[in-house]
Amino acid sequence: MRSVVKAIHSIRLLIGEAQDSQYWWLTTTGVYSVKSGYWLGLLGHNPNDNFDEATCKLWTNIWKIPAPPKLGNFVWRASKGSLATRQVLYDCYCVPSPICDRCHAEPETIFHAVCECPNVAAMWNTSSSTPIPRDATRSSLFSLLQWMMGYASNEEVLSLCTTLWAAWFFRNKDVFSDEQYDPIQLAANLQRI
Numbered sequence: 001m002r003s004v005v006k007a008i009h010s011i012r013l014l015i016g017e018a019q020d021s022q023y024w025w026l027t028t029t030g031v032y033s034v035k036s037g038y039w040l041g042l043l044g045h046n047p048n049d050n051f052d053e054a055t056c057k058l059w060t061n062i063w064k065i066p067a068p069p070k071l072g073n074f075v076w077r078a079s080k081g082s083l084a085t086r087q088v089l090y091d092c093y094c095v096p097s098p099i100c101d102r103c104h105a106e107p108e109t110i111f112h113a114v115c116e117c118p119n120v121a122a123m124w125n126t127s128s129s130t131p132i133p134r135d136a137t138r139s140s141l142f143s144l145l146q147w148m149m150g151y152a153s154n155e156e157v158l159s160l161c162t163t164l165w166a167a168w169f170f171r172n173k174d175v176f177s178d179e180q181y182d183p184i185q186l187a188a189n190l191q192r193i
């Protein structure tokens with residue numbers, strides 16, 4: 001404890017006339033606004049971030065999905081790469097390997113976790129799910145969503161997003177819980193949100 005106090009006392013303070021002040025860094029005025037707090041708290045990013053046109057269009061379309069906000073929030077975070085997959089944790093030096101904990105075959109990107117991992121394959125084959133079209137772009141979840149928004153109906157997009165959500169829910173239960181879930185039943189239940 002003494003070493004901590006000593007370390008704090010050793011910090012050299014700025015000598016001058018400058019006064020401390022409060023500044024909210026998410027607005028240009030430095031004054032907090034509910035809007036900026038909403039974006040940061042709910043969406044995890046700065047409303048002043050500069051997105052390209054494609055990203056803005058996808059963002060707009062995601063929020064038009066006629067579904068509970070938590071589904072749109074999930075899809076947005078997934079398409080941004082903000083979910084804690086093994087690949088994301090590996091990139092942050094939190095785990096020693098990016099390889100998927102469940103299939104041990106490939107790095108666990110979000111696309112792998114919810115679309116490609118053999119453990120979620122059954123969820124995409126249920127009668128209540130909209131399968132990923134054969135000619136859809138599969139390079140990333142962002143690309144897949146862009147493709148779906150451009151070519152699929154609203155109902156198909158909603159069904160796809162719901163299955164993505166169900167697959168992520170199932171993945172988390174599989175990795176972090178001892179409970180056993182039937183992926184097909186889970187996908188069917190979550191389609192009725």
Ligand SMILES: [Zn+2]
Pocket residue numbers: 100101102103104105106108112113116117118119
């Ligand atoms: Zn896997």
